[in-house]
Amino acid sequence: PSLAELMAARQWRRFPGRSAAALAVGLAALVVLAGTSVRRPGGPARVATSGLRDVTEQWSMMSVGVDAYQKVFGGIDPFSFQCPLPGLASFGNSSAGDPEFCCSAYDGLGWPYQFPECATLVDCKSCYKHSDDASLQQHPVAPLVGVAWASSLSVYSAAKPTSGWLANKLTDEFSGLLGGGKVGDSALKGQTLSGQVGVGMHDQDASPCPNIGDWEQVMLNDDKDNIHARVFKSHSAKLAVVVFRGTQMFSMKNWQVDADLERATLSLGDGFPDTEVHEGFLTSLRRILPRVKTWLNGSFFSLFGGSIPKDWTVLFTGHSLGGALATLAMSLAYLEDWQRKPDAVIVFGAPRIADSVLGAWWKARGMCSRILRVNTYNDVIHYMPLKTAFKWWEVAQQVMGCASDLSSCMNGGLSKLMAGSGSGTSFSSKWDHICGNESEFVVPSAVKGVNQELDDFSALGGAMAHFIDNCKYGYTYGVLGSSIVEADRYCGISKSICPAA
Numbered sequence: 150p151s152l153a154e155l156m157a158a159r160q161w162r163r164f165p166g167r168s169a170a171a172l173a174v175g176l177a178a179l180v181v182l183a184g185t186s187v188r189r190p191g192g193p194a195r196v197a198t199s200g201l202r203d204v205t206e207q208w209s210m211m212s213v214g215v216d217a218y219q220k221v222f223g224g225i226d227p228f229s230f231q232c233p234l235p236g237l238a239s240f241g242n243s244s245a246g247d248p249e250f251c252c253s254a255y256d257g258l259g260w261p262y263q264f265p266e267c268a269t270l271v272d273c274k275s276c277y278k279h280s281d282d283a284s285l286q287q288h289p290v291a292p293l294v295g296v297a298w299a300s301s302l303s304v305y306s307a308a309k310p311t312s313g314w315l316a317n318k319l320t321d322e323f324s325g326l327l328g329g330g331k332v333g334d335s336a337l338k339g340q341t342l343s344g345q346v347g348v349g350m351h352d353q354d355a356s357p358c359p360n361i362g363d364w365e366q367v368m369l370n371d372d373k374d375n376i377h378a379r380v381f382k383s384h385s386a387k388l389a390v391v392v393f394r395g396t397q398m399f400s401m402k403n404w405q406v407d408a409d410l411e412r413a414t415l416s417l418g419d420g421f422p423d424t425e426v427h428e429g430f431l432t433s434l435r436r437i438l439p440r441v442k443t444w445l446n447g448s449f450f451s452l453f454g455g456s457i458p459k460d461w462t463v464l465f466t467g468h469s470l471g472g473a474l475a476t477l478a479m480s481l482a483y484l485e486d487w488q489r490k491p492d493a494v495i496v497f498g499a500p501r502i503a504d505s506v507l508g509a510w511w512k513a514r515g516m517c518s519r520i521l522r523v524n525t526y527n528d529v530i531h532y533m534p535l536k537t538a539f540k541w542w543e544v545a546q547q548v549m550g551c552a553s554d555l556s557s558c559m560n561g562g563l564s565k566l567m568a569g570s571g572s573g574t575s576f577s578s579k580w581d582h583i584c585g586n587e588s589e590f591v592v593p594s595a596v597k598g599v600n601q602e603l604d605d606f607s608a609l610g611g612a613m614a615h616f617i618d619n620c621k622y623g624y625t626y627g628v629l630g631s632s633i634v635e636a637d638r639y640c641g642i643s644k645s646i647c648p649a650a
Contacts, residue, residue: 276594298624301395525623
């Protein structure tokens, strides 16, 4: 029998619950960022978000019980290469145990992850596409990329206050005089950064910045939109890092921020035309940004240390939504001429935040040397937002169908939408990345996904390529397998950070 017949006989369609839970973020982000805008309270024409709630709830239910991929692969981690694949040998095919046949079978099943054993057997150039190493070594902020990655990973971990309820309450109330949000100090075990990283399906604790052991941490929160930032400070490294957290999977507040695709006008002054920025990002950022500014400048109400010394380096960073907020925060810090401005912003998988005017403003001020956008080529989110002519919840149904029935993806249904045919989705020209290609460094993702050329298309892989917390794919794989390791001057990052499989 042919491979297609074997696949049809097995009816391999669905993917594992653990993967569904993890990949829901990227898939849902594709939905809300690809679709029409959702106006939040205070907007002139808010669209009801019951459809978005239904979508996320369906994903939540799906993520709990859908484990067919893992069952198909014999109950073993689907990131663990098996040859022959369970079930194929029973058909008596003499090629079932041949690595080339097995790699073709994985590829034919729509599994986007590229096994090392298949690197020379399956042609997926986009999975390993990366920038020239020299482009990173020549970039002024290259030494900071390692600590930016470590911080962007750590901000997703749980944090516990150390000063007690009263001290944190007083800080919250006093600093509330300066504008919304909450402030609190937080414990760091051993004064080191920590975070969970996966090796395929298995999550373990890791220390992503082993060379620095005197970190102090402050939490800055805005409950209204569930926006969370942390400030890490190291006296030994003379380094202060403000890191914004990305979208939380089941946070309706975060999804509403992402989905508010209306554009807000921002005046740049100095004879520059106004720029149009992502309204959801800007509105949420303005509620938390006064706390960031106060912390950097120091004030009577700052109970967790004074201003940052002039000889320290200040870095803004974040992943996904966090990267968008960090970039916009850097822009506002210079636009408003803060007393203590960030020296650099480094982001991972950040969507576009504004039109080309903001990037032109950065270039005119000579600031493009201060920004670095690290992307995996097949990450669907860093191409967002998209422009579409149809309702986002209609896209949602198609994306969910693709996620739960791989044959719909294999037949190219969603790829036609991404290519701009059918209902008219296309990569939008009204959004632009700050400083364009000059600010981008591409790392490999080890998965098929979504890119502008639609090479090696996989909607599922487009979400996987966006994740920052797995050693086998996405940003941790890409960062630790790139020249970022050699450029790092602070953390001592290396592949040894990843636990053994």
